[in-house]
Amino acid sequence: MRVLVILGSSSSSIATPSHHHHHHNKHSKAPFSKFSPFKPLLSSSSSLSSSPFSTVHSRSTPLSTVLWDSNKIHLCYLADLASKLARDGKLQDFVMVVESVVVSGVEASQFASALSVELVAKGISECLRDGKVRSVVDFLRKVDELGVPPLKLFDGSAMEFLGRECRRILKRGEVEELVELMEILAGFHFSIRELMKTSDVVKVCAQKSNPDMAVRYACILPHTHIVFCDIIYEFGKRGDLVSALTVYEASKKNLSHINMYLYRMAIDVCGLCGNYLKSRYIYEDMLNEKVTPNTYVLNSLMNVNANDLNYTFHVYKNMRNLGVRADMASYNILLKACCIAGRVDLAQEIYREVQHLESTGVLKLDVFTYSTIVKVLADAKLWQMALKVKEDMLSAGVTPNTITWSSLINACANAGLVEKAIQLFEEMLLAGCEPNTQCCNILLHACVEVCQYDRAFRLFQSWKGNKVEETFGKDDGGNTDSNSSAANACGRHLTSMPHFSSNIHNLYFAKGFSFTPTTTTYNTLMKACGTDYYHAKALMDEMKSVGLFPNQISWSILIDLCGASGNVEGTLQILNAMRADGVEADVVAYTTVIKVCVDSKDLKLAFSLFEEMKRYQIQPNLVTYDTLLRARSRYGSLHEVQQCLAVYQDMRKAGYKSNDYYLKQLIEEWCEGVIQDSIQSQEEFSPGNQSDTGSPQSMLLEKVAEHLLKHISESLAIDLRGLTKVEARIVVLAVLQMVKENYTTGHPVNDDMLIILGASKNDADLDKHKLEVKDAITRLLQDELGIEVRPMGYKVTLDKREDSENSVDLSSKLEDKLGRNQLQETKYSTRRPVVIQRLKVTRDSLKQWLQRKSAITR
Template identity: 70%
Template sequence: MRVFIILGYTCSSISTPPNPNGNRSTKPYKPPIPKLSPSKSSPPISTLHSRPPPLFAGRWDPNKTHLSYFADLASKLARDGKLQDFAMIVESVVLSGVKGSQFAAALKVEMVAKGISGFLKEGKVRSVVEVLMKVEELGVRPVELFDGYAMELLGRHCRRLLKFKQVQELVELMEILAGLHFPIKELVEPSEVIKICVDKRSPKLAIRYACIFPHAHILFCNIMYEFGKRRALVSALTAYEASKEKLSGSNMYIYRTIIDVCGLCKDYMKSRYIYEDLLQQKVIPNIYVFNSLMNVNSHDLSYTFHVYKSMQNLGVAADLACYNILLKACCLAGRVDLAQDIYREVQHLESTGVLKLDVFTYSTIVKVFSDAKMWHMALNVKEDMLSAGVMPNTVTWSSLISACANAGLVDKAIQLFEEMLLASCEPNSQCFNILLHACVEACQYDRAFRLFHSFKSNKVQETFGKNYKGLSFKPTTTTYNTLMKACGSDYYHAKALMDEMKTEGLFPNQISWSILADICGSSGNVEGALQILNSMRVAGIQPDVVAYTTAIKICVESENLDLALSLFAEMKRYQIHPNLVTYNTLLRARSRYGSVSEVQQCLAIYQDMRKAGYKPNDYYLEQLIEEWCEGVIQDSSPNQGEFSSWDKADIGRPGSLLLEKVAEHLQQHIADTLAVDLQGLTKVEARIVVLAVLRMIKENYTLGDSIKDDMLIMVGVHNEVDGGSMAHNLEVKDAITKLLQDELGLKVLATGPKIPLDTTIESERPVDSDQNLEKSLGRRNELPSELIYSTRRPVVLERLKVSRKSLQQWLRKRSARRR
């Protein structure tokens, strides 16, 4: 007998065995649609119908032919591309009482896989996934329906999504396949997926993908590191926070990686915050986390040793890498003494069998001595290495040669180079360059060129004997830069070397152009040197701070300071940050100052230098400004010499208050108020500030500016009971009074009333002078705390006043004297 079974939208006339109960089932059904996000690459498939009733009302008898019959039927439907019908057969059989695993074992996998492969070839991945999700709910493992070819087609689709960077769809598909227990790691390389997520700046998508895998902590580390290489610290930290939420327990790999990433992104403080957060959570880092933290902060010697001491206190034993990092920190800080102590400690540990020093340890300590020009100590370390059976490598030999080169021992450096060849250690380009640099630093220019030509023509055996043949030498840009320095003032020879560099396939860098400009400038051709800056831009190289500093130095040496200042302004416009050499070159450009504008220019550079974090030599600048200020006094009296001979030990204190005060009082708006604040200054510094203001007044007067107000000088604010402060202020007050009256002939009035709390400042000055003083001191909430918050003690404001009339008389006398 024939019956019709409606399967989806497909009507098939097939033979079936009779139902044991004699019933027929012809009612169509609609299975639910699996939840799957829409895909742009696959069109929607026919909707599956709801769940059907069982094919048999009675209990399924596996001993009968029903199981094999329906397994064969389902396999054929799948093979013919009717995956929806295949899913309905599976569901009907399972609802009739057969286990999904039992029915799957009866299926013909090669036929099912062939149907799945057909869909995958046509790109209907979504249709396949929907069916797989359906049968997985019924207890059939979807991965068992795939053969090798079908799995390869699925992998191809995943790799295609990866190739076209459709990472959103890929991650969604991976999440579904992982839930279906597919070996997703074999479908596509996880690191490649993470790289695409990182390229798209999508940390959340990368986190979703990592959470699929059982080894998620490794992938989280990969995510953070990839973002770190792209200097995207915020995204790396997003992955770090997600790892703490998704992973259970404290994972030291995660902590170590995020600290390393902070180092890559130059955010050293963040690495410290992470470490402090671990300690607050009562998590003790292991030695690898400590080593990463110390290595990232190795530029800060004090913090590195602080971490080392904390590690010891927490009971974490140091390993060889830890000591190597400590030596590195000492090397960066130039602390030879500490490096020697650490070296002696690790030697002791080696003698007791706790550690075994490696070539990195020896090479680091050699570099410490090399940078300090302690070549004897560096050679002693080499002997220690050989005694311990550790053979120096190329880095070690380079540091040894550099130690002698830094000390100017060219012959010794060449001797070490020969020993390196005898030890069958092939030198690299750095070794050759160090030898050339040693010759140049010792002004042995001809020897440098002879070595270069012997290296280049592979005739090393003619120079060093036949102990080593076949030496391969390939010049680098550094090689040619070193030789250009050996040209002295021969511009054309240096230019020829730059052209030869190009024929060798090398490209001149900023240093090459800077050397060429310096050579050009040393021959007196300032215009040609500046033209080189333009040539750099034409060559596609943006001049850097070295190039600009070189050009500024050339201008300063040719006494063209205006041009040097214009170059300084230009580099600031291009957002090129000056370095210490740039600032010092400009600050030392003048041996004396002639006008207020020159001093203001200099002080502006000085303040910019301080803001940039550099520590200038304040004493040199203070001497020049003092000399300029003393120029106010003409036909100096004998007393002037007595005053100038005072002890000036206080000048040049850290963060020179004197220079800041001079800079503040030489601003243009101060010329209108004529209020001078000497608080916190010594009597010598106070003298310089007052003279600076008077010189500015005098220069403005010669330009036609009249004196409109009295000159008010505030010496200090103190409590009456503070005897030390009072004595100091009186000393400054007497010194300034003597300067103004005895040396300059000005009339000085002293005024210093007691000022109780919440009372107005009263004095015998004109009203407009009080207003100017208020401008100088600021509003009430900006007054010194002693003046505002003292509730029991009155304070004394020590002030001096030079009247407008006295200033005018003094200026007229100066003008008449010049005439």
């Protein structure tokens, strides 16, 4: 087969002529007929001696040798030509040369060996430098189809440019384009790991929440199982559990073998994302697939579910049933679960078990085991037992670390043993263990809790100065420092614990330790300022100067100190400054300001702040509700009662239990204001008389709130069922007081008042309790208030077997008026009609009473 090569000054083209052109060379007997396309070069004006083929004209050379040498020369020439075309960026022309050579019957590998890799790689590098990555990929695909390995056309420089272009694509966030490119290059046997950092690609896939691309990328790498774990962790670290589990499921389909590390990583990520239930599903899937988890997988499962003590021990039992051996980490996790659950008994049992296993040589207790059991005992304030564990630890040759010492110090601090806590702190320093900031904060907090404010500040100043010198002496009142006035203001209350060492006052440690205060450190010191607001403010300024940011606790402490002097305006300014500083006010900050307002008798502002809390969707706590409900010593108007009843109901809905007795007394006092000059009634129905209040007080308050919080245009229907006569009296008086105050503000009475007593089969069937309530309310209205009262019954048939239209309509009206729950008492399983016992106060009678009250008021 012949190939025609036409070379021009500006471009080169290669074509394969058809068979009917062969007559042009049919008379040629030259041995180079196979490479006849280069005949034009031989007939050029250049001399034969300068032609690369001139050596074949030696008549003394054998014909076979001449053929082989000429073929080789022609192949080298084509390879040189193709290399130069590639160097000039003419990659398509390079492909055409390769194609013509391959079509002529030359082996592609033979031609590739003759190419100049340096020139070809240079041309590829230039294209990549210009961002023509697609052109390069098309070029590589074509030469690969022709049998030339693309990887052999790259040198180190070209590979660097290719990697740089890949990183540029990734930086633009075009992860799909990058993965497609990586898949193509992997097909050409490029080392993907050398081109890109796997972690960089995984991070971008996680940023884009694109688990599919992450899976595709993992599948082209040789260490696929490791990359899958990295991907799952990266998604989990960003809180994207859905994508992490998508990769987990894909990994099970793409991996041909069981990978325990993959299961463990998926479980750990469930814990990282706070979804411990998903981890249980993964565990169940393993068991269903007949996969026996190893110790590490089960440890991860227990650790993720450590907040659920029962499930953690369930997994531990399964571990033993499956024949999986528990290691020291397993027992440490069990201790952690006991610590979270506050189960000291179980923790001690586990501790004894691991001690036994250590005595038999099965296990070796580590510092984490001892530290965890110490923390369990510290939280339970069992400081003596915690110190005993420390002795066990030292006897076993295990050196306590910072966490161990911190837990021991915390155990004594929780028990109020400041002197013992300081002694442990000294032992920690003498042992060469450097305390962390948390340990120092624990010691400061212990001092503040027992009002040893001067000592707290001396410790802080010494730590800041990177020394520990004469800071442990007992505060005997003889020392004065910058905060002694604050200590005096609060009343110096110092502990009288016995000394634990004879030289505790004069210890000096030449070696200091690194101490970096935190926001918690400054918050603790602000509490130590007592009533000195300006000192606390200076501490907050110092906090900012060292690069720390006051948090919600910091601002709440400052508000409390400012409000202690009754400066309501100052507390509001601090609250506004808190928001301006970028800190969202929380329930503690609002409650603190509300308390200041209540203490200053600015109740309008207090309730206004309460409404503002709800607008900002900040849920009040028990302290907030109690502060508002106890804000008044008496109620002067309906509006005030309605305010407090609304707070009361909101509190009940939030799930808090209130002390109803105090609120009930105030409402009784307000209700009795309806009656004037009625000494007898005041004696008979004194608010302090509790002999007749057998029902829960919250029921009374709910009844009062139910009626007083109605709109003034609603009908007056008072339901007294379930109330004693005293409580019934309070409810009726509360409604009358509401009617009276509404009347004085221009809202007339438009309807009769109905008082529901209860249900009976007939008028004579009222029990003793209902009769007492009926008589008490009748005497109240007629004798004390001069309001006309008419007894009346309201018959209704509630027969389940007779569903007449009238009875259904009547039941519906009652439900609309009284509510479905209140109608339950009236439902009898009988065909006889039921009588709803009521008292009626006419509209005219109410008007006359209101007019009399108005005249008296004037």
